[in-house]
Amino acid sequence: MIRSFQENKDIYSFIASIAFNMSYEDCLEFNPTTGAYQPEGKARRSESKSVVLGILYGRSINTIADQLYSHMDWSDEKKLKQAQYVYDSVLNAFPALRKLMINAQRCAKEKGYVETILGRRRHIPEMQLPEFEFKPLKGYVNPDIDPLDASTLDVTDDIPDRVKVALYRELKSYKYFGQVAKRIRALAEEDHIKVINNNRKIADGSRQCVNCVDTETEILTTSGWKRYNQVSVGDSILSYSMNLNCITHDKVQAVHIYPGEHEVFEFKSNAFSAVSTPNHRWVCQAGNKGAKFVTTEHIMNIKWVDPPILRMSDNNIPESSYSDDFIKLIGWIATDGTISSKHYCVRLYQDTKRAKGAGVYQDMISVLHRLGIKYTDNVRNNTYHDIYLYKCDVTLDVLNLLENRTLKYEFVSSLSERQANILISAMIQGDGWTSGSQTCYTCNSAEKADIFQYLCVIGGHVSHMYKIDPTESSIHYGNVSNPSGYINTKNPYYLVYINKRKRAHIYPDHKSASVVDTVWCVTTGNGTWIARRNGSVYITGNSIIQGSAADLTKLAMLKVENNPEWNKIGGRVLVPVHDELIAEVPIDKWKEGGEILSSSMCSAANFLPFSIKCDVTTTYRWYGLEYPCRYKQPFTVHPTEKDEIAWIQYHLFEVGYDLPVYKTADGGKPEGDEALGVNGVWSDTVESDMLDYCNRYNITEGEFLEHIHTKVHTGYAPGEKHV
Known part of the structure; x- marks a missing residue:
């Protein structure tokens, strides 16, 4: 289906061609080469369209059969058989559609709601109803109450649970609806038990649901990394805004957890690790182009991912009040320092044996002077400096701001991107190294590594964390506060590599499929969130749930209203109508206005794995004929050319006259302007309408052409008072 959009094909004809094993051209209403009408092609397209929309809207086979074949002189049995055949053909051709339907209903039953592709939630409590409910009617006798047994008189249940369970199983065992209805009547008449059949409500509530990531995937909140069973609604997070093209603050609006087996795909490389369900979405971007969403399944089905996955981006977080020197000092103390609140102590350490260390030392001394901090510098072996900072x-x-030399999330959250990079540089100078394009931070606790990865997100960097077991590695955690240079520790330590590449290319050998027993996801305002799996940090999206043309229209409306060119030409959005925007612009700006509307509608859906096409129709009025008039203006009120007659009909229609409509030459139904009577055929009605117009405005036939053109073009007849 995605391929049909990418190839700019008619989606329903494309589906029909695969479902019925016929050429795409034979499933079109009109032959693409000759333009000839193809009734069989139109029928195939209509059948596939009814089935696909029927699946998405939860229609039954009976409803689809009635919609498709009510005009046919067939028996009900034949209509049902043909509808079932078409239904099965489409689902067999597109098995993912069947899977989507089943998963959607299951998820909605678990949560009681579904969400649009942009996170707007629709509650469907009917999906959580039991199929059958049982209520006692007047005259019902509880079998657990025995008047001769006093111990049973305390029973308060109207209908015992064991009876309800038995009846539920019995009703579920029936194959046909008639059997269920007959048994329900018998229970009411003979046993005085009312059965409430909720199957119709449940069927009406069947919709689509979310797809997610595995339980090893964590979410970044402003209070730390959290797992699926730790994150809560209302948690403050960072997410990527598709409109602003940057990282912004956001909130968790909902948490979705789905136990049970789920098919997932894994993307795994040395610096990337992700596991997600097929419909999970990824933010992809090439160069400076706009980002768009691409599904996991789409990435699996193509050899090379183009554009690549966007792992990280810049942010719009404002500057904090902290000075650059203070931020540097925080970074140095957090890595090459000692602090104690109980017995005041703040110290810095730096080895100047090498030129790089000497440069850092000079920077430290300069910062202390600028901050007005008094200190004592104790030097050992002429190169190792132990700097004690006096209380101030x-x-x-x-x-x-530092607890056990560990940064606080609240402090990091307050920094801008520029300030975060100052802090990162200071911490790398203390406990890290840079070699060529590689930068690495080392620490001795998961807590410090976690918050450093958060700092990298604020700084706009991709990072990957590795846990090192000293018993299995020759690398040892280094810290210049130790004059020997290295610590031979038996405890694990952590390396956090900063990757300058903000995009991930998923190659064929990075992909694999598996099954997990639980998946989860969140709903956020921007439809994205920052994830981490096996130490790899990246942006990811909410999952596709339900088609949402109305939501896209609202997004487009915001884009239009915030477009300076739109405001400059005096455009005004009047009303959104499902998947349409009705707007008005000055008549001389119709072309610019149409281009802005079209680009806004298309860019609102740039997260889809294919581009969309938006048609713009310009008219003088709602449901009017297309502007500008494409017909030739006549020089006389009694023209003979078809195009000139159509010009007069066009203008008569625009001022409110009903024109006669004729069938086409082959007896078919007219389309386009001809369906409204603008067909270039002169008639007595056209003559009568023209004379009526002249009488209404008290003009001669010679004045008619200029007068009606002015009336249609400006909205006012010559001499009419403007209100």
Whole structure:
């Protein structure tokens, strides 16, 4: 289906061609080469369209049969058989459609709601109803109550649970609806039990549902990384805005957890790890082009992902009040320092044996002077500096922001992207290294590694964390606060690599399929969130749930209203109508207005795995004929050319006259302007309408052409008062 959109094909004809094993051209209403009408092609297209929409809207086979074949002189049995054949053909040709339908209903039963592709939730409580409910009627006798047994008189249940369970199983065992209806009547008449059959409500409530990531995937909140069973509605997070093209603050609006077996796909490389269900969405972007959503399944089905997955982006977080020097000091103390609040102590350490260390030391001394901090510099072996900072307001602020030399999430959250990079540089100078394009931060606790990865997100960097077991590795955690240079520790330590590439290319050998027992996802305002799996951090999207043309229209409306060119030409959005926007612009700006509307509608759906096409129709009025008039203006009120007659009909229709409509030459139904009477055929009605117009405005036939053109073009007849 996605391929049909990418190839700019008619989706329903494309589906019909695969379902009925026929050429695409034979499933079109009109032959693409000759333009000839193809009734069989139209029928095939109509059948596939009814089935696909029937599946999405939860229609039964009976309803589809009635919609398709009510005009046919067939028996009901034949209509049902043909509808079932078409239904099965479409689902067999597109098995993912059947799977989508089943998964959607199952998820809706578990949660009681579904969501649009943009996260708007639709509650469907009917999906959580039991198929049958049982209520006692007047005259019902509870079999568990024995008047001769006093111990049973305390029973308060109207109908015992064991009876309800037995009746439920019995009704579920029936194959035909008539059997169920007959048994329900018998229970009411003979046993005085009312059965409420909720199957119709449940069927009406069947819709689509979410798809997700596995339980090893964590979400980044402003209070730390959380797993699926730790995140809550209302948690503050960071997410990627498709409209602003940057990272912004956001909130978790809903959490979805789905136990049970789920088919998933894994993308795995040395610096990337993700597991998600087929319909899960990824933010993809090439260069400076706009980002768009691409599904996991789409990535699996193509050899090379183009555009690549966007792993990280810049942000619009404003600057905090902290000075650059103070931020540097925080970074140095967090890595190459010692602090104690109980017995005041703030120290910095730096080895100047190498030129790089000497440069950092000089920077430290300069920062201390600029911040007004007094200090004592104790030097060992002429190169190792132990700098004691005396108590002051600045050092007390440091103690407040660092706990056990660990950054606080609240502090990191307050930094802008520029300030975050200052802090990252200071921490790398202390506990890290840079070699060529590689930058690495080292630490001795998962807590420090976690918050450093959060800092990298604020700084606009991709990062990957590795846990190192010293017993299995020759690498040892280094820290210049130790004069020997390295610590031979038996405890695990962590390496966080900063990757300068903000995009991930998924190659064929990175892909695999598997099954997991639980998946989960969140709903956010921007439809995206920051995820981490096996130490790999990236942007990911909410899952596709339900088609949402109305939501796309609202997004487009915001894009239009915020477009400076639209406001410059004096455009005004009047009303959204499902998947349409009705707007008005000055008549001399119709072309620019149409281009802005079209581009806004298309860009509102740029997260889809295919581009959409938006048609713009310009008219003088709602449901009017297309502007500008494409017919030739006549020089006389009694023209003979078809095009000139159509010009007069066009203008008569625009001022409110009903024109005669004729069948086509082959007896078919007219389309386009001809369906409204603009057909270039002169008639007594056209003559009569023209004379009526002249009498209404008290003009001569010679004045008619200019007068009606002015009336249609400006909305006012010559001499008419403008209101």
